[in-house]
Amino acid sequence: MKNRxxxxxxxxxxxxxxxxxxxxxxxxxxQALRRQGIDTFAALDFPHKRIEEWRxxxxxxLTKATANEDVPFSDLDAIQTAxxxxxxxxxxxxxxxxxxxxxxxxxxxxxxLGGIAASLGSGAAFSLSSEEDRALIALNTxxxxxxxxxxxxxxxxxxxxxxxxxxxxxGTADGRHIRNVISLGxxxxxxxxxxxxxxxxYFSNPVTNISLSDGAMLNHYKLQNExxxxxxxxxTDCENAKNSVYQNFTFSLGGKxxxxxxxxxxxxxxxxxxxxxxxxxxGKQHCDTTTLTEHKVSKNISSQVYKGVLDDDAHGVFQGKxxxxxxxxxxxxxxxxxxxxxxxxxxxxxxPELEIHADDVKCSHGATSGELDEDALFYLQSRGISESSARxxxxxxxxxxxxxxxxxxxxxxxxxxxxxxxxxxx
Amino acid sequence: MLEIKDLRATVGGKEILKGLNLTINSxxxxxxxxxxxxxxxTLSYVLSGRAGYEVTGGTVTYKGKNLLxxxxxxxxxxxxxLAFQYPVEIPGVASATFLKTxxxxxxxxxxxxxxxxxxxxxxxREKTTELGIKxxxxxxxxxxxxxxxxxxxNEVLQMALFEPDLMLLDETDSxxxxxxxxxxxxxxxRLRSPERSALIITHYQRLLDYVVPDFxxxxxxxxxxxxxxxxxxxxxxxxxxxEISAA
Numbered sequence: 314m315k316n317r318x319x320x321x322x323x324x325x326x327x328x329x330x331x332x333x334x335x336x337x338x339x340x341x342x343x344q345a346l347r348r349q350g351i352d353t354f355a356a357l358d359f360p361h362k363r364i365e366e367w368r369x370x371x372x373x374x375l376t377k378a379t380a381n382e383d384v385p386f387s388d389l390d391a392i393q394t395a396x397x398x399x400x401x402x403x404x405x406x407x408x409x410x411x412x413x414x415x416x417x418x419x420x421x422x423x424x425x426l427g428g429i430a431a432s433l434g435s436g437a438a439f440s441l442s443s444e445e446d447r448a449l450i451a452l453n454t455x456x457x458x459x460x461x462x463x464x465x466x467x468x469x470x471x472x473x474x475x476x477x478x479x480x481x482x483x484g485t486a487d488g489r490h491i492r493n494v495i496s497l498g499x500x501x502x503x504x505x506x507x508x509x510x511x512x513x514x515y516f517s518n519p520v521t522n523i524s525l526s527d528g529a530m531l532n533h534y535k536l537q538n539e540x541x542x543x544x545x546x547x548x549t550d551c552e553n554a555k556n557s558v559y560q561n562f563t564f565s566l567g568g569k570x571x572x573x574x575x576x577x578x579x580x581x582x583x584x585x586x587x588x589x590x591x592x593x594x595x596g597k598q599h600c601d602t603t604t605l606t607e608h609k610v611s612k613n614i615s616s617q618v619y620k621g622v623l624d625d626d627a628h629g630v631f632q633g634k635x636x637x638x639x640x641x642x643x644x645x646x647x648x649x650x651x652x653x654x655x656x657x658x659x660x661x662x663x664x665p666e667l668e669i670h671a672d673d674v675k676c677s678h679g680a681t682s683g684e685l686d687e688d689a690l691f692y693l694q695s696r697g698i699s700e701s702s703a704r705x706x707x708x709x710x711x712x713x714x715x716x717x718x719x720x721x722x723x724x725x726x727x728x729x730x731x732x733x734x735x736x737x738x739x
Numbered sequence: 740m741l742e743i744k745d746l747r748a749t750v751g752g753k754e755i756l757k758g759l760n761l762t763i764n765s766x767x768x769x770x771x772x773x774x775x776x777x778x779x780x781t782l783s784y785v786l787s788g789r790a791g792y793e794v795t796g797g798t799v800t801y802k803g804k805n806l807l808x809x810x811x812x813x814x815x816x817x818x819x820x821l822a823f824q825y826p827v828e829i830p831g832v833a834s835a836t837f838l839k840t841x842x843x844x845x846x847x848x849x850x851x852x853x854x855x856x857x858x859x860x861x862x863x864r865e866k867t868t869e870l871g872i873k874x875x876x877x878x879x880x881x882x883x884x885x886x887x888x889x890x891x892x893n894e895v896l897q898m899a900l901f902e903p904d905l906m907l908l909d910e911t912d913s914x915x916x917x918x919x920x921x922x923x924x925x926x927x928x929r930l931r932s933p934e935r936s937a938l939i940i941t942h943y944q945r946l947l948d949y950v951v952p953d954f955x956x957x958x959x960x961x962x963x964x965x966x967x968x969x970x971x972x973x974x975x976x977x978x979x980x981x982e983i984s985a986a
Contacts, residue, residue, distance in 0.1 A: 693837070695812075706832055706836075711831060
């Protein structure tokens, strides 16, 4: 038998206890699902650098630790943010739904929102991702504890922002295996802000499955402001039926090692998938953005724009793939990744990929990394602006267009103010 | 106002200024003319404090203080303004934001109250009207997509706003049509006063038809080789640098 990582072995050792105590333990189908997950995970272990998709992100700092052991500590604190007040907020503390802290009363009819733990407990059947061969999804399936389940009925639209907060207070490398399921009915629309915050050491492994019916629209914002001692490895899968729009904006500031992996499959015509984001990293932070956009049918568009600012020894990764299937004609796909390196020891790895099997398509991709423009810096200083202010102005300018693309003004202002906080700590 | 003594400077290890002497008193306008490669732009960058221009000898005293000790932003706040030969494009930074940030940084340095957006806009409008500059550039990113003439007008507008004590003009006339040249000259002339000085660095004497200098110097191979009054500029135009420098 091959050598398992200590953390994988730890999970295997704990599984039998977990399967009989975690939500849904009474249900045979949930148990079977968990067993399927742990078997897959046992065969795969955690992703490692010999796997092509994980070439640039090394998880050994996580996997060498066991669940009860501290992992090396960073003295950087998570960026403080003023909170965005929303009418509705669902709160998870240490991976479990907190009814006391949530504000969900008055949600319009047609919007069903609840905790996954409750659904598992009641044995309610809900389908999970079909791709359980990904190790982190398999681990999540085996150990999932809670998460949110959101269903919006046909034609229902929520005008205000629904905020889902995940607050983690860590101490050990034990995992928070969150499972979220979102399904939007025909012509429905909702705006979601996911916020991940925390302190101390922990491992957050959220998996989110999204399905958009005909004409549905989801504006999905995510603020990843985890503790600087946390591991945040998230996977989001979205399926677009015809005429649907998925917009994702991920703003990453936290985490010791973080990865935001998004896979979108466009299954119907006249659909759009827009994945944008920004990441601001310093110290020894590592932030990986991995996207896969699959165009499986004709007449739809996709875009990805990610901008990163990396200071100190921080490291960024962007892997973006646009996959256009045979016969998926009249498809437009645009991709852009830009990184701004503020220090000589900061770095970024970029791997843009186009896999095109149709001939009537329009695709572009670009990846750049560079430093602040010295000429611009001097020009600003020569007008009386201090070097630190000039640097801030130029960093803000670098981020301006991607933050400007956020269509919900309160979120745009919120993210801008967080970026300003980050910059003022430079 | 400005006293440069035996100034030596290198760029990339190569000595460009080789013992330059120049004194500018309050109220005086000096022109430094010279052929390409004489060290004209190096002089303007050394005076404004650009990185990569290393002073290896000599002194520069500005209003009794050591100018070379000051960072570029402090020099600007102390009243030194460099009108760039090639103003820099800064995508993503709105001109209005840039101007206000710089203006208020200078005010703050002098212990004056900062202007709010409305007060500032009013002031900018006054200046653009005075100078005959269209203010639509305020909405655009700094110098981005500006024509050569617009970029130079933007420099003149900044000069009018900041009201510097020492104006350094680096080849401001290059690439300008006659109308833009007049706007630039008008910008300098409006600011001329017994308390202010200017150093016009130029290859041609064209601009000097509109901004008449009190003194003209010839810069060649990193030194001032000849000084005179405004007639020297005309002589240079007529005979060329080679003859004058050799004389």
